[in-house]
Amino acid sequence: MPDxxxxxxxxxxxxxxxxxxxxxxxxxxxxxxxxxxxxPMGPEDLAPLFPMGLIAxxxxxxxxxxxxxxxxxxxxxxRPSPLVRAKNLEKALDTPAKIYFKYExxxxxxxxxPNTAYAQAYYNKVEGTNKISxxxxxxxxxxxxxxxCQHFDIExxxxxxxxxxxQKPYRRILMETYGASVTPSPSMETDAGKAVxxxxxxxxxxxxxxxxxxVEVALKNEDTHYSLGSVLNFVCLHQTVIGQEAxxxxxVAEAEPDVVIGCVGGGSNFSGxxxxxxxxxxxxxxxxxxxxxxxxxxxxxxxxxxRYDWGDEAKMAPQVVMYTLGHDFVPAGIHAGGLxxxxxxxxxxxxxxxxxxxxxxxxxxxxxxxxxxxxxxEGILPAPEAAHAIQAAITEALDAKxxxxxxxxxxxxxGHGHFDLGAYDAYLKGELVDxxxxxxxxxxxx
Numbered sequence: 001m002p003d004x005x006x007x008x009x010x011x012x013x014x015x016x017x018x019x020x021x022x023x024x025x026x027x028x029x030x031x032x033x034x035x036x037x038x039x040p041m042g043p044e045d046l047a048p049l050f051p052m053g054l055i056a057x058x059x060x061x062x063x064x065x066x067x068x069x070x071x072x073x074x075x076x077x078x079r080p081s082p083l084v085r086a087k088n089l090e091k092a093l094d095t096p097a098k099i100y101f102k103y104e105x106x107x108x109x110x111x112x113x114p115n116t117a118y119a120q121a122y123y124n125k126v127e128g129t130n131k132i133s134x135x136x137x138x139x140x141x142x143x144x145x146x147x148x149c150q151h152f153d154i155e156x157x158x159x160x161x162x163x164x165x166x167q168k169p170y171r172r173i174l175m176e177t178y179g180a181s182v183t184p185s186p187s188m189e190t191d192a193g194k195a196v197x198x199x200x201x202x203x204x205x206x207x208x209x210x211x212x213x214x215v216e217v218a219l220k221n222e223d224t225h226y227s228l229g230s231v232l233n234f235v236c237l238h239q240t241v242i243g244q245e246a247x248x249x250x251x252v253a254e255a256e257p258d259v260v261i262g263c264v265g266g267g268s269n270f271s272g273x274x275x276x277x278x279x280x281x282x283x284x285x286x287x288x289x290x291x292x293x294x295x296x297x298x299x300x301x302x303x304x305x306x307r308y309d310w311g312d313e314a315k316m317a318p319q320v321v322m323y324t325l326g327h328d329f330v331p332a333g334i335h336a337g338g339l340x341x342x343x344x345x346x347x348x349x350x351x352x353x354x355x356x357x358x359x360x361x362x363x364x365x366x367x368x369x370x371x372x373x374x375x376x377x378e379g380i381l382p383a384p385e386a387a388h389a390i391q392a393a394i395t396e397a398l399d400a401k402x403x404x405x406x407x408x409x410x411x412x413x414x415g416h417g418h419f420d421l422g423a424y425d426a427y428l429k430g431e432l433v434d435x436x437x438x439x440x441x442x443x444x445x446x
Contacts, residue, residue, distance in 0.1 A: 239272025
């Protein structure tokens with residue numbers, strides 16, 4: 001195998017089409033239902049929220065969809081992203097396993113989110129959209145959409161989950177610097193926000209609540225569309241540039257992953273890396289395992305029900321079949337704000353249900369333990385969300401060591417944690433605590 005640490009492609013080796021996993025699923029997805037009537041939704045029902053270009057992608061059964069030239073040119077400013085072998089981490093763990101990570105923190109937003117933000121802004125611009133409303137958890141998505149909207153001269157309104165708004169002020173500042181208007185959610189700007197605050201004035205907020213506020217704004221204003229940073233089929237589609245690049249880069253490294261790992265909140269980051277590998281597994285009969293990692297405070301895949309549920313707290317978004325903790329569930333205020341969502345992508349949920357993808361949940365203290373070990377050995381400070389994948393990769397590497405096995409591990413490092421220093425400060429001071437999902441409360445030390 002070539003003795004290199006970093007595998008960087010030329011822009012000419014970038015994928016020119018997105019991979020659509022829909023035709024490769026074990027069975028068709030259940031249709032989305034209207035939030036009010038519970039009848040199957042058609043494209044016209046989604047038109048008040050999304051441009052037709054994205055709606056067409058949402059229901060497409062074509063395996064590959066060409067990336068528009070204008071979007072591809074923007075991608076070239078930060079893609080292909082590097083694939084890195086974590087040799088120092090391997091040495092620290094004294095493991096026979098080989099650990100690789102695909103690093104998405106090289107984008108202007110510091111995460112994978114621009115891969116879909118630019119695409120969504122482009123299709124909105126083509127249709128003449130003047131304003132986009134959205135939600136954000138930790139601020140990674142809001143930052144990406146703010147940048148994309150600024151590029152395409154579209155007004156951007158962001159509802160940021162209140163606990164993250166308070167924990168991560170620099171994310172808010174970044175979004176505002178890029179021209180976005182940012183409001184902590186729940187807010188008094190919408191009926192959905194007012195209803196939550198009337199019931200609980202001290203609400204920490206949730207992605208479900210913030211989605212309700214953003215959807216309400218889009219539905220009440222004809223010049224406004226709504227944008228979502230995860231969960232939807234077209235979002236997972238846009239992220240598959242990650243996995244397609246990784247396949248090429250791992251080929252250069254002459255390595256084939258035994259396990260592909262990613263963190264999961266709504267599922268776009270994980271899907272972007274794993275879905276192209278899932279296609280290869282089906283086509284070539286590979287034995288690749290897939291591991292989705294989520295927080296124990298919001299364990300959607302590992303403790304949720306597989307059923308129809310609304311995508312938001314106020315029941316304005318479509319109902320879809322997915323793993324869910326309930327549309328009105330408000331997770332504890334963990335620092336991985338991007339993973340505090342009650343549901344998951346329908347395509348990912350189906351693959352977990354069918355046993356094609358495994359899932360595990362971790363407490364935030366063990367996640368930060370892995371994050372610090374990784375930072376000290378590889379020099380990259382990971383976002384708390386991405387650190388879930390790191391800790392799972394460490395566990396895999398130690399298991400390989402215990403069993404005396406060679407094992408090749410690939411995980412997605414979805415973003416950097418430069419705006420999460422408050423969380424690291426709490427961890428280093430021993431102030432970070434774990435939370436039980438069932439009780440929604442702190443896990444007390446024995």
